[in-house]
Amino acid sequence: MTKPALLIAGHGTRDAAGAEALRAFVRVLAERSPGLPVAGGFIELSPPPLGEAVAQLVARGVRHFAAVPLMLVSAGHAKGDIPAALAREKERHPGLSYAYGRPLGPHPKLLAVLARRVAEAQSTERARTTVLLVGRGSTDPDANAEVHKAARLLWEGRGYAGVETAFVSLAAPDVAAGLERCRRLGAEHVVVLPYFLFTGVLPERVAHQARQWAAAHPDVVVRTAGVIGPAEELVELVTERYEEAVAGDLRMNCDSCVYRIALPGYEDKVGAPQQPHFHPDEDGTDHDHGPGHGQTRTHGPGPGHHHHGDHAHAH
Numbered sequence: 001m002t003k004p005a006l007l008i009a010g011h012g013t014r015d016a017a018g019a020e021a022l023r024a025f026v027r028v029l030a031e032r033s034p035g036l037p038v039a040g041g042f043i044e045l046s047p048p049p050l051g052e053a054v055a056q057l058v059a060r061g062v063r064h065f066a067a068v069p070l071m072l073v074s075a076g077h078a079k080g081d082i083p084a085a086l087a088r089e090k091e092r093h094p095g096l097s098y099a100y101g102r103p104l105g106p107h108p109k110l111l112a113v114l115a116r117r118v119a120e121a122q123s124t125e126r127a128r129t130t131v132l133l134v135g136r137g138s139t140d141p142d143a144n145a146e147v148h149k150a151a152r153l154l155w156e157g158r159g160y161a162g163v164e165t166a167f168v169s170l171a172a173p174d175v176a177a178g179l180e181r182c183r184r185l186g187a188e189h190v191v192v193l194p195y196f197l198f199t200g201v202l203p204e205r206v207a208h209q210a211r212q213w214a215a216a217h218p219d220v221v222v223r224t225a226g227v228i229g230p231a232e233e234l235v236e237l238v239t240e241r242y243e244e245a246v247a248g249d250l251r252m253n254c255d256s257c258v259y260r261i262a263l264p265g266y267e268d269k270v271g272a273p274q275q276p277h278f279h280p281d282e283d284g285t286d287h288d289h290g291p292g293h294g295q296t297r298t299h300g301p302g303p304g305h306h307h308h309g310d311h312a313h314a315h
Contacts, residue, residue, distance in 0.1 A: 004038035004099065005057050005065035007244050012045030017119075018121045018200030019046035022070065025198075025230045032235060039061050040070075043081050050082070054089040054096075063099045066245040068238055072105040072150075073135070073197060075143035079259060101245035104197075106150035110231035114154055114193060121191050121225035126159040130187035132178045134206045136196045137167030141266065144171045147195060161187065168202050168209070175209040183220050192224045197234070203227050 006029065010022045019042070026040035037060050041053030048056075057065055067086055069078045083100060090096050104110060112132075122129045133154065135147035148165050155163035162185060166178025173181065175192070182190050192210040194203040207224045214222035228234060262270050 003036060004246055005039070005060075005062040006033070007050075007053060007057065007065045007067040007098070008040035008070050008238070009041060009050055009067055009085075010042045010046070011077055012042035012044055013198075013200035015200040015204070015229075018198045018203075019163060021198040021230065022046075025070075025234070028230060028235060029238060033239075036113045037065075040083075041310045043077060043085060050085050051089055051092070054086075054093065058093050058096065063095060064099075066099045066186060066242050068101040068241045069103050070197060070238070071103045072110070072197065073138070073143045073146040074103050074137075075138040075140045078103045079140070082251065092106075092238065099245040101241040103197075104234075104237055104241065105131055106146065106153050107237055109237045110228060111150070111154050113228050113233050114150075115158060116231075117225040117228070118160075118191050118193055121193075121223040122189065123221055123223055124189045126161075128189050130161045130182045130185070130190045131163040132166055132175075132182055132190055132192045133157075133163060133195050134166045134168055134175055134178065134192060137169040137171035139170055139266075150195065161189075168206050175206055176213045177221065178211065178283070179213045179217070179220070183217060187220060189221045190223070192222060194225065194227050196227045196231065199227055 008022075008029065013019050022040065022042075025263070026038060029040075030038035039053040039056045041048045041050035043050055049286055054065075067082070069082050073195045086098055086100065090098070111134065113122075118129070118131055122196060125311050131151075131154065133151040135144070135150075138144055144167065147167070151163045154160075162182070163184075164178055164182050166173050166175050168175060168261050179190060194206045196203045196206075210222055210224050214220065259269055259272060
């Protein structure tokens with residue numbers, strides 16, 4: 001039986017180098033899996049759009065694929081935007097079916113890379129090094145909590161003085177507040193660790209804000225680590241997520257999903273319909289964002305809430 005193709009779904013960035021990093025990573029995946037059709041696209045900001053990547057697979061005769069979101073946390077993009085886009089592609093290409101994998105982190109393979117990035121940047125021994133893990137930030141509390149989980153797992157057993165958490169956008173604490181927390185806890189050596197896969201506007205903003213804070217606080221040594229990058233562990237993890245999706249063995253935590261559970265301040269999101277992002281590189285003929293067009297309910301209570309197969313249910 002022919003294995004399903006692999007579709008990589010990326011977020012997109014205004015940073016040309018960051019977008020090319022993902023495209024190059026997709027090429028590496030293709031080279032590592034000869035005979036397996038591999039394509040990758042973005043939901044916004046960068047070419048090619050996800051729909052174009054799907055069309056490339058269809059042109060190669062693909063009728064079934066597994067989609068892996070190249071994202072670290074299960075925020076709105078992984079839970080809603082990508083599944084809605086995949087549902088749209090299924091309508092565009094009758095007979096096409098897909099399985100949807102889960103986001104990448106936190107995973108021991110990624111934690112190992114993060115620890116390497118800290119080691120590359122730190123100026124003293126681990127016992128005197130405090131790490132500030134900086135995530136993208138989200139309006140989804142569950143997604144922000146996953147970054148805190150990654151921070152705790154990074155701290156466990158590695159002997160750092162501490163691992164604190166901050167966010168570069170949409171969530172508190174920001175980078176400056178996170179560094180101030182480290183200082184008040186007695187930190188003298190801090191490694192700011194961007195929780196990002198590739199370079200881009202936001203990781204650069206993290207580094208800039210860290211430099212600004214450090215300039216005003218010369219009593220604390222602040223270094224900024226590199227992003228995860230196309231490490232061998234990332235190749236292995238994406239392959240693992242692909243195999244998991246193909247096998248249909250997906251177990252995701254829905255206990256604090258903002259689309260299923262009424263969390264304080266987010267009650268209006270329960271059962272909210274999801275729709276694909278508008279991508280500027282697509283022709284725009286079916287991007288009416290009005291009610292009822294292109295929308296697919298990806299979350300909500302009841303037995304129809306699945307995580308794989310031909311459904312758009314994302315999380």
